[in-house]
Amino acid sequence: MTAPPAQTQYYHxxxxxxxxxxxxxxITAYRTYGDPGNPCIIFPTSYSAKLDGQARRVGENKALNPKKYFIVTFATFCNGEPSPYNGPYFPAISYEDNILGVKKIFMAFGFSMGGQQAYHWAVVFPDFVERYVVICGSAKTSIHNKAFLEGPKAALLASKDFEDGHYKTNPERGIRAFARVWSAWAYGQSFFRGKEFEEGGAYPNLESFFKEKWEQNFLGAWDANDMLALLETWYTGDISIVRHGGNLGACLADIKARGLILPCQTDLYFPPEDSIMEGGHLKERGRIAVIPSTWGHMAGTGANPEADAFIQGEVMRFMEEPL
Structure with a gap:
């Protein structure tokens, strides 16, 4: 049972x-689920995610159980909640800028950019965050990951309707180009050979997939300048800048919170090799479990039942482990 979307609130x-x-x-947009007297779990949005989508992971039969925990989902700056502000002049935003005031956190939980932010919560507030879960994310955005991000960014910037960010209407041509460059990286290669594209599947061909699903994810809910600003936050993500002057190994080794790292075996953004490398510095304070899925990065969204069952099981077990 998934929790119904709560009312969005705004903190100024x-x-x-x-x-x-x-x-x-x-302004930070956020929603809460459950009793504030229960242990608190914070759940920031990922790239292209909205607060409505976060509700998918909240429910009485899920790890984020509002009967047992007080769950706070919040919108990362530039996700479009609230409305975009100041167009191309919006200042650069870092992950630590998104860290809210905190008293005590049972767990920081996140997917993709949200997972990178969960790492930041553990570093910025070492005495207040007990646990963190990183699903398909990393402590530092790798060179390989940055190379991927340069592709959709260049497609949007070069589109004739982007107008250097001073567009009067959202640049549909540029956003469609951005989405198509993004698409091949989002799923594992096996996904495109799977049942979604078989005869009688959801999509008769690749063009149908682009126009009916993938491009709509960006066109329907996103402002182009917000997309670029949030991409920059991802691009510059690095927990070691916050505390250790760029020494990633030392920063990871100093994390006090207990961590669960869940990469997907076919993720092209945050491959499991990166998580294994980072996890080697966490020692006994961190555990890695690789998601066995052909869905690539999208395995971490909760959209695939098999992958999500694996994630839910690992997270529930982790939440019961002693500190």
Missing amino acids: HGRFRVAGGVLPDA
């Missing part, structure tokens, strides 16, 4: 300094 930070300048009235 007032003037708020971020990596690239100052926001005159920074």
Whole structure:
């Protein structure tokens, strides 16, 4: 049973300094599930995710159980909740800019960019975060990952309707190009040979997949400047900048919270090799479990039942493990 979407609330930070300048009235959109007296789990959004989508992972039969925990889902700056502000002049945002005031966190939980942010919670608040779960994410955005991000970014910037960010209507041509460059990396190669594309499957051909599903994910809910700003946060993600001057191994070794790292075996953004390398520095404070799925990065979204059953089982077991 999935929890129904809660009411979105808005926290006004007032003037708020971020990596690239100052926001005159920074706003964080968030939703809560459960009793505030229960242990708190924070669940930030990933790239292209909205608060409605976060509800998929909240439910009485899931790890994020609102009967047992107080769950706070919140929108990462530039995810479009609230509406875009200041177009191409929006200042650069880092992961640590998205860390909210905290008293005690039972667990920071996130997928993709949300997983990278979960790592940041454990580093920024070492005495207040007990556990963290990283699904298809990393402590530092790799060179390989950055090379991928340059592709869709270049497609959008070069489109004739982007107009250097000063467009009057959302640049559909550029967003469609952005989405198509993105698509081949999102799923594992085996996904495109699977049942979705077999005769009688969901999509009769690749063009149908692009137009009916993949491009719509970006066109329907995203502003092009927001897409680029959030991409920059991902691109520059590195927990070691926060505490250890760029020494990633030392930063990982110093994390006090207990961690569960869940890469997917076919993920092309955050391949399991990266997680295994990073996990070697966590020692006894971290555990890695590789998701066995052909869905690539998208295995971590909760959309594939088999992959999600594996994730739910690992997370539930992790939540019962002693600190």
